[in-house]
Amino acid sequence: MKRPKIRIGVTGLNAIDNPGPGVPVIRGLLEASSFDAHIIGLAYESLEPGIYMHDLVAKTYQIPYPSSGADQLMDRLAYIHEKERLDVIIPNFDAELFSFIKLAPKLKAMGIHTFLPTLDQFEERLKVNLPEFGKKYGMHVPKSESIYQVSDHKKHMDELGWPVVVKGKYYDAGIAYNSEQLAGYFNKISAKWGLPIILQEFAHGTEFNVTGLGDGYGNTISAVPMRKQYITDKGKAWGGIAITDEKLLKLTRHFIKETKWRGAFELELMKNKKGEFFLLEINPRIPAWVYLAVGVGQNIPEAYVNLAMGKAVQPFESFESGKMFVRYSWDMIVNLSDFEKISTTGEL
Amino acid sequence: MKINKHIAVSDSGFVFNPVTGESFTANPMGIEIIEMLKQERTIAEIHETLLQKYHTEHTTIEKDVADFFELLKNFSLIDRHETTEN
Numbered sequence: 001m002k003r004p005k006i007r008i009g010v011t012g013l014n015a016i017d018n019p020g021p022g023v024p025v026i027r028g029l030l031e032a033s034s035f036d037a038h039i040i041g042l043a044y045e046s047l048e049p050g051i052y053m054h055d056l057v058a059k060t061y062q063i064p065y066p067s068s069g070a071d072q073l074m075d076r077l078a079y080i081h082e083k084e085r086l087d088v089i090i091p092n093f094d095a096e097l098f099s100f101i102k103l104a105p106k107l108k109a110m111g112i113h114t115f116l117p118t119l120d121q122f123e124e125r126l127k128v129n130l131p132e133f134g135k136k137y138g139m140h141v142p143k144s145e146s147i148y149q150v151s152d153h154k155k156h157m158d159e160l161g162w163p164v165v166v167k168g169k170y171y172d173a174g175i176a177y178n179s180e181q182l183a184g185y186f187n188k189i190s191a192k193w194g195l196p197i198i199l200q201e202f203a204h205g206t207e208f209n210v211t212g213l214g215d216g217y218g219n220t221i222s223a224v225p226m227r228k229q230y231i232t233d234k235g236k237a238w239g240g241i242a243i244t245d246e247k248l249l250k251l252t253r254h255f256i257k258e259t260k261w262r263g264a265f266e267l268e269l270m271k272n273k274k275g276e277f278f279l280l281e282i283n284p285r286i287p288a289w290v291y292l293a294v295g296v297g298q299n300i301p302e303a304y305v306n307l308a309m310g311k312a313v314q315p316f317e318s319f320e321s322g323k324m325f326v327r328y329s330w331d332m333i334v335n336l337s338d339f340e341k342i343s344t345t346g347e348l
Numbered sequence: 349m350k351i352n353k354h355i356a357v358s359d360s361g362f363v364f365n366p367v368t369g370e371s372f373t374a375n376p377m378g379i380e381i382i383e384m385l386k387q388e389r390t391i392a393e394i395h396e397t398l399l400q401k402y403h404t405e406h407t408t409i410e411k412d413v414a415d416f417f418e419l420l421k422n423f424s425l426i427d428r429h430e431t432t433e434n
Contacts, residue, residue: 206368227369243369244354321366322356 003036006305007085009077009112011042012092012288013050013060018234019327021092023049024291026056028301031294035305040084046343052334059084062346070099074106081110088113088308090301092285094170097122115308117263117284124259125282127167127198133282137258139251140278142203142270146196150186153179156199165200168193173235175202203270203278208245209237210252210269211287213300215307216262222300222316223252224293229324237289237327242296244321251277264290264304292325349417351385355425368424381416385426 008029012020022041029037041060043051051060061080064072073096080086089112091100100107101122104114116122124133127144134141142165145156157164166185167173170193176182186197212223225248230239252267266287268280286300293300296319306313342348351357356364361374363382374382377398384394391413398409420426 229369241369244366245368322364 003034005038006035006087006309007038007040008305009040009042009080009084009086009089010092011063011090011096013041013043013048013057014045015049017232017329018236019288020048021286021288021290023053023056024288024294025090025092025286025301026050027291028294028299029305030056032299032302032305034302037305040080040086042080042089043342046339049332051342051348052332052338060342060348062342066096066099070102073099074103077103077107077112078110081112086112088305090286090304091116094283094285097284113308113310115263115304117261121259121261122284125284127169127281128196130279130281134279137255139255140276142201142278142280144198144200146198147186148195150183153182153199160199160201163202165202167198167200169196169198200280203272203280205270205272205278208243208248208269208271208277209240209287209289210248210267211264211290211293211300212252212256213264213303213307214256214259214261215313216260218257218260220253220256220315221303221307221313222293222298223249224296224298224319225249225252226289226292239324239326240289240292241324242292242319242321247275248277264300289325292323293319295325296320296323349385349391349426350388351382351420352425352427357382357386363425365423365425370423372423378416381413
């Protein structure tokens with residue numbers, strides 16, 4: 001049977017040491033059995049490696065940074081759509097999700113489907129709102145406080161204790177053991193990602209992650225837990241293994257059921273010595289290690305697109321545990337003319 | 349005492365816990381003990397088998413096996429609440 005061709009715009013092509021999820025998402029899409037994916041890359045920078053992976057990406061367009069506002073993004077997407085007739089867009093960055101969620105109805109009217117969390121879901125799980133989120137849905141979360149000035153940390157340290165995790169509102173984090181280190185992280189992270197800075201109680205234990213997909217009605221379509229085996233100095237997994245911890249899967253199903261989560265997500269959790277899981281973060285998108293989920297039998301990008309297209313998707317019931325991913329870097333040789341084209345015309 | 353039912357042990361002594369994602373390497377003696385645990389042999393039987401095979405003192409075997417069980421417990425490879433008396 002001939003598979004329908006689906007034209008999919010994908011962001012997050014920055015397959016660097018702190019990788020965006022775009023390239024692994026595309027690999028999953030190209031392995032989909034239910035459709036034939038035609039990939040259009042959406043990039044912010046002209047050196048995002050995915051732009052030059054012509055076996056994965058048919059054509060790439062530069063799009064404006066989220067800071068330019070939703071209107072500029074909409075204009076650019078309208079232009080791209082005119083050329084490419086996109087069926088689906090998968091945004092893969094936290095920082096761009098707000099704009100895409102806002103634009104989703106307009107995009108739909110143009111025939112471009114998305115499958116994103118609602119604005120309420122998106123905001124409720126923000127790092128600054130995590131303590132309330134934990135209370136509301138009965139999940140353990142470490143104590144945290146948002147601060148707008150370095151000196152504000154002093155009033156929270158009795159409660160939070162040292163060391164403390166200093167987090168940016170979207171990305172970046174550091175562990176501070178004293179006020180000087182805290183000030184250093186505060187300045188570095190706030191210069192890049194803005195305010196507030198979140199101070200989170202340091203949770204001791206082993207870190208686990210779960211990626212999954214909720215259908216928006218409380219049903220779990222996919223859930224694959226992973227333990228990081230090799231962590232880079234940026235805290236990113238360079239190697240990981242799929243595991244079958246029933247407690248983690250139960251917690252994930254609870255999260256999806258209670259929040260009626262719509263779309264993909266990644267839960268970051270810490271397991272303490274007593275075996276209790278603490279929710280550190282909820283990322284409202286597909287993570288960069290999603291290809292492990294594809295490799296163990298749950299093609300999350302494929303299911304995501306089918307849900308976006310309004311098709312009925314059967315939940316995955318199992319996956320193969322004990323499979324690992326090992327990330328690697330790869331030097332591509334790129335013609336200067338390609339770099340010139342994307343840099344000057346914003347298209348390649 | 350039973351080895352956790354999820355644990356996978358290969359002939360080469362590679363021990364994998366699919367719940368936690370941890371993996372370990374056991375030496376030949378460790379493999380032997382794990383194999384006996386998988387066959388649900390009692391601790392007395394394990395002691396006896398090792399005693400006959402390695403011709404050493406009973407107290408040495410007892411101590412080494414107890415140490416190994418402690419390791420297995422710490423790594424959640426056998427049920428934490430199980431004791432060496434089982």
